[in-house]
Amino acid sequence: MTRSFSLAVVPGDGIGPEVTAQALQVLNLVAADHDAAFSSTEYDLGAKRWHATGETLPDSVLEEIRGHDAILLGAVGDPSVPSGVLERGLLLKLRFALDHYVNLRPSKLFPGVPTPLANPGAIDFVVVREGTEGPYVGNGGAIRVGTPHELATEVSINTAYGVERVVRDAFARAQARPRKKLTLVHKNNVLVHAGHLWTRTVDAVATEFPDVAVDYLHVDAATIFLVTDPARFDVIVTDNLFGDILTDLAAAITGGIGLAASGNVNPDRTAPSMFEPVHGSAPDIAGQHKADPTAAILSGALLLEHLGLPEAAARISSAVEADIAERGAAPRSTEEVGGAIASRVAEGVAVG
Amino acid sequence: MTRSFSLAVVPGDGIGPEVTAQALQVLNLVAADHDAAFSSTEYDLGAKRWHATGETLPDSVLEEIRGHDAILLGAVGDPSVPSGVLERGLLLKLRFALDHYVNLRPSKLFPGVPTPLANPGAIDFVVVREGTEGPYVGNGGAIRVGTPHELATEVSINTAYGVERVVRDAFARAQARPRKKLTLVHKNNVLVHAGHLWTRTVDAVATEFPDVAVDYLHVDAATIFLVTDPARFDVIVTDNLFGDILTDLAAAITGGIGLAASGNVNPDRTAPSMFEPVHGSAPDIAGQHKADPTAAILSGALLLEHLGLPEAAARISSAVEADIAERGAAPRSTEEVGGAIASRVAEGVAVG
Numbered sequence: 146m147t148r149s150f151s152l153a154v155v156p157g158d159g160i161g162p163e164v165t166a167q168a169l170q171v172l173n174l175v176a177a178d179h180d181a182a183f184s185s186t187e188y189d190l191g192a193k194r195w196h197a198t199g200e201t202l203p204d205s206v207l208e209e210i211r212g213h214d215a216i217l218l219g220a221v222g223d224p225s226v227p228s229g230v231l232e233r234g235l236l237l238k239l240r241f242a243l244d245h246y247v248n249l250r251p252s253k254l255f256p257g258v259p260t261p262l263a264n265p266g267a268i269d270f271v272v273v274r275e276g277t278e279g280p281y282v283g284n285g286g287a288i289r290v291g292t293p294h295e296l297a298t299e300v301s302i303n304t305a306y307g308v309e310r311v312v313r314d315a316f317a318r319a320q321a322r323p324r325k326k327l328t329l330v331h332k333n334n335v336l337v338h339a340g341h342l343w344t345r346t347v348d349a350v351a352t353e354f355p356d357v358a359v360d361y362l363h364v365d366a367a368t369i370f371l372v373t374d375p376a377r378f379d380v381i382v383t384d385n386l387f388g389d390i391l392t393d394l395a396a397a398i399t400g401g402i403g404l405a406a407s408g409n410v411n412p413d414r415t416a417p418s419m420f421e422p423v424h425g426s427a428p429d430i431a432g433q434h435k436a437d438p439t440a441a442i443l444s445g446a447l448l449l450e451h452l453g454l455p456e457a458a459a460r461i462s463s464a465v466e467a468d469i470a471e472r473g474a475a476p477r478s479t480e481e482v483g484g485a486i487a488s489r490v491a492e493g494v495a496v497g
Numbered sequence: 498m499t500r501s502f503s504l505a506v507v508p509g510d511g512i513g514p515e516v517t518a519q520a521l522q523v524l525n526l527v528a529a530d531h532d533a534a535f536s537s538t539e540y541d542l543g544a545k546r547w548h549a550t551g552e553t554l555p556d557s558v559l560e561e562i563r564g565h566d567a568i569l570l571g572a573v574g575d576p577s578v579p580s581g582v583l584e585r586g587l588l589l590k591l592r593f594a595l596d597h598y599v600n601l602r603p604s605k606l607f608p609g610v611p612t613p614l615a616n617p618g619a620i621d622f623v624v625v626r627e628g629t630e631g632p633y634v635g636n637g638g639a640i641r642v643g644t645p646h647e648l649a650t651e652v653s654i655n656t657a658y659g660v661e662r663v664v665r666d667a668f669a670r671a672q673a674r675p676r677k678k679l680t681l682v683h684k685n686n687v688l689v690h691a692g693h694l695w696t697r698t699v700d701a702v703a704t705e706f707p708d709v710a711v712d713y714l715h716v717d718a719a720t721i722f723l724v725t726d727p728a729r730f731d732v733i734v735t736d737n738l739f740g741d742i743l744t745d746l747a748a749a750i751t752g753g754i755g756l757a758a759s760g761n762v763n764p765d766r767t768a769p770s771m772f773e774p775v776h777g778s779a780p781d782i783a784g785q786h787k788a789d790p791t792a793a794i795l796s797g798a799l800l801l802e803h804l805g806l807p808e809a810a811a812r813i814s815s816a817v818e819a820d821i822a823e824r825g826a827a828p829r830s831t832e833e834v835g836g837a838i839a840s841r842v843a844e845g846v847a848v849g
């Protein structure tokens with residue numbers, strides 16, 4: 146029996162469409178072999194649409210997208226659009242409207258991957274970044290804009306409800322991993338109100354997970370450990386903004402954002418989850434067939450896992466790992482990388 | 498003619514007193530040779546005082562400190578005190594009350610210093626971190642604390658007045674450096690109100706400094722460049738929280754927080770500026786004579802520069818650089834490192 150899944154595909158801006166095409170190709174290939182089939186609907190959201198119509202994410206489109214089983218997103222943002230318009234109006238609107246409260250960002254240093262660190266050690270951790278609160282809520286404003294008396298605020302909103310659910314999710318993930326370790330990252334010596342809520346919540350939920358070891362790091366100290374001893378991390382749980390910062394750094398030490406996948410997960414499944422590379426739209430190299438589609442393809446693996454197809458997901462991860470291990474110094478095009486990974490996935494079919 | 502300067506010394510907690518003693522010794526040594534003399538008043542602020550009296554920084558003490566020419570601070574914070582009490586009540590209170598709007602943090606990779614990066618390149622930049630606004634203002638609160646309906650906020654406050662003065666200071670510093678390059682770091686695609694104020698201010702002030710090259714990076718991308726291409730940076734100007742995060746990472750890639758100095762500068766000289774190592778109180782190694790006093794000593798060099806004694810400052814920097822170049826693998830005590838640097842400073846006297 147074939148399970149059918151509907152995908153909403155948002156290729157977006159810059160290199161988004163190029164890398165999304167490769168991810169979709171790999172997804173379709175592996176699905177066929179695991180009694181699954183994808184039907185995709187593409188949504189032309191992004192810079193072009195905004196220029197043409199002024200729309201970022203119309204309500205009707207959001208409702209259509211909501212009807213799908215999952216979302217595959219490329220990248221959003223373009224220099225021709227004022228900074229923040231597409232990020233807030235499209236990407237963050239999707240994350241918030243669809244209650245993607247677990248922003249899942251695994252970091253693993255695959256063998257053979259060049260890292261800027263001299264002695265990286267065995268890096269294999271996952272950041273559980275809160276996705277629907279914190280300084281990302283868009284609760285800020287400005288008065289007397291453009292005058293010498295301008296005042297601009299940004300309000301970080303944190304609720305027990307919002308913090309507890311993501312902390313519980315992170316504990317469950319830590320418990321399911323061999324090392325069973327959770328690190329809370331915050332800045333509770335300065336942002337005392339939000340920080341103490343996070344700290345107390347972790348302390349409270351910890352009693353339900355007695356086999357998980359817990360520690361705490363200030364965000365500034367966490368960046369130090371990410372370059373001096375990244376192997377110390379197993380699961381990190383943190384706020385939306387700190388998670389944004391830490392996961393770019395985490396990507397950098399594990400081979401760059403060309404490899405970093407992410408899932409915007411709604412664990413309660415009240416709305417579709419969304420999978421996207423950590424990288425941005427990279428308009429400087431768009432259309433040049435230079436973009437590395439690996440992060441998009443690995444985001445596809447996270448999507449498969451979320452849809453209950455862990456073996457199909459593992460097939461993609463193994464294919465990527467094998468491809469990475471044999472990457473030479475010679476540059477390959479987006480299509481060559483995607484094709485090479487697709488072939489390995491297909492080989493996996495034959496021998497698997 | 499000998500110039501006399503009064504120093505308020507706040508050794509603080511943990512390793513603070515140990516490293517401050519070494520910094521003071523070096524300061525006094527070099528001053529004597531540059532027609533300067535320091536008189537110091539020590540203030541027993543920190544964890545002990547808080548436990549004994551409940552006080553962090555009484556107004557009367559703040560006013561006394563205000564009467565000095567500069568402040569030398571060790572480190573603040575202790576696990577026996579609830580997180581935030583000393584940080585907010587003492588360290589940040591000093592920075593805010595004395596209008597330390599330029600939090601100056603140079604990062605230089607000295608020859609011979611071990612760095613976690615495989616190919617660090619020539620790292621030599623300075624972060625100008627805003628020190629009196631942003632998410633550090635303490636404008637937040639919580640309701641229904643400890644209940645499932647708790648809500649906690651943190652408000653980032655940004656004013657044209659506050660942003661412009663630090664941006665102008667950063668431009669002036671960039672202009673005085675050979676490369677004349679300024680990078681604004683923010684997150685203006687998400688924190689649009691504060692971010693656009695920062696971006697517009699940099700654009701406006703840039704017209705007064707036509708010879709300074711300006712670029713912009715999102716904070717997440719900046720962490721990537723700090724590990725993949727730190728040599729690209731010359732002067733970074735950024736908000737209080739982003740500056741906190743970036744400067745710990747910057748310290749990590751240039752040999753660790755044991756070497757990172759900082760100045761909390763009031764460029765208008767309406768109150769004394771304060772000099773302190775970037776590192777914390779490290780209670781785990783306090784009293785063990787293990788702490789590296791180099792960061793405190795280099796903070797003393799920044800203090801001398803601020804007081805108009807650049808040659809004395811350079812003597813300390815050279816002595817530190819020479820000491821670092823010859824550091825072996827064998828661990829040295831706090832006193833040994835301080836003594837070695839002091840001897841080199843003294844040698845500098847003889848030959849200089």
Ligand SMILES: CC(C)[C@H](C(=O)O)[C@@H](O)C(=O)O
Pocket residue numbers: 221222232233236389423425686687717
């Ligand atoms: C594009 C931007 C809004 C986004 C974020 O800040 O979350 C990106 O940096 C990410 O990490 O997914």
Ligand SMILES: CC(C)[C@H](C(=O)O)[C@@H](O)C(=O)O
Pocket residue numbers: 334335365573574584585588741775777
């Ligand atoms: C101790 C803490 C309040 C402080 C800060 O966050 O500014 C420290 O991390 C620093 O960088 O000086």
